[in-house]
Amino acid sequence: MTDLATVDLGQLATEPAAAPLRVHKAHLQDAQNIFDLVNAHSGDGTLLKRSFAEICENIRDFTVAYRDHPETGEVDFLGCGALHLYGPHLAEVRSIVVRQDRRGLGAGDAILEALIAEGEEHHVTSVCLFTRIPDYFEHLGFRMADRTAMPDKIYKDCQTCPRLYACDEVAMVRGPLPHVTMLGPRSIQRPELAQPSEDPLVQISGLAKTGTSR
Ligand SMILES: CC(=O)SCCNC(=O)CCNC(=O)[C@H](O)C(C)(C)COP(=O)(O)OP(=O)(O)OC[C@H]1O[C@@H](n2cnc3c(N)ncnc32)[C@H](O)[C@@H]1OP(=O)(O)O
Numbered sequence: 001m002t003d004l005a006t007v008d009l010g011q012l013a014t015e016p017a018a019a020p021l022r023v024h025k026a027h028l029q030d031a032q033n034i035f036d037l038v039n040a041h042s043g044d045g046t047l048l049k050r051s052f053a054e055i056c057e058n059i060r061d062f063t064v065a066y067r068d069h070p071e072t073g074e075v076d077f078l079g080c081g082a083l084h085l086y087g088p089h090l091a092e093v094r095s096i097v098v099r100q101d102r103r104g105l106g107a108g109d110a111i112l113e114a115l116i117a118e119g120e121e122h123h124v125t126s127v128c129l130f131t132r133i134p135d136y137f138e139h140l141g142f143r144m145a146d147r148t149a150m151p152d153k154i155y156k157d158c159q160t161c162p163r164l165y166a167c168d169e170v171a172m173v174r175g176p177l178p179h180v181t182m183l184g185p186r187s188i189q190r191p192e193l194a195q196p197s198e199d200p201l202v203q204i205s206g207l208a209k210t211g212t213s214r
């Protein structure tokens with residue numbers, strides 16, 4: 001009661017309202033913004049590099065966030081993320097990024113929640129992702145997982161990734177681990193992958209120690 005009595009309603013009423021956040025599925029006209037932002041974060045390995053053609057081809061995977069400023073008519077591109085569908089058993093959150101000078105406004109969560117909702121609309125049972133910042137994803141229900149439980153991802157991206165032998169990303173999943181696979185064998189055997197390490201950070205880098213070459 002005491003705290004409520006001290007709120008200055010007059011002061012609150014004069015504060016400018018936050019510009020509304022708009023999150024929606026991307027269109028081709030968003031491809032340039034996505035290309036610029038994703039590739040600005042690919043040099044240090046935070047995100048996979050994407051060609052403009054690849055982004056256009058997969059534009060339906062992307063969700064974008066903008067902030068409208070009705071008073072000036074300006075539209076601010078904040079960030080993007082993508083949901084790649086492997087099948088009813090698995091989807092993957094990819095390329096989620098918010099402009100550095102627009103972080104902390106809730107855009108990241110809004111994009112991620114939209115991607116999770118999209119997976120639910122498709123009745124996908126598990127959503128996975130690979131990241132260097134697992135702490136961020138935990139609060140929206142993702143937990144660390146053994147990457148070998150997601151062979152679709154390994155076959156799609158990891159085997160052609162230049163960091164295959166030095167991967168520093170953690171696999172995470174939301175929902176049960178998938179029990180089927182579309183792209184690769186359910187059980188990954190050498191030489192594709194070494195036996196999984198106890199440490200999720202070195203599951204793939206263990207390959208180097210086997211002397212396997214591909
Ligand atoms: C699968 C993949 O795509 S992995 C790649 C992930 N992307 C990147 O690493 C790109 C660089 N990082 C970013 O673009 C942004 O920091 C994002 C996308 C991770 C978060 O975007 P933001 O718009 O800043 O997030 P948002 O404002 O919604 O913050 C939500 C919460 O997450 C927290 N958070 C933000 N970044 C991080 C982080 N790196 N680690 C842990 N928590 C974080 C915020 O503190 C906030 O918590 P609160 O609600 O308790 O205050």
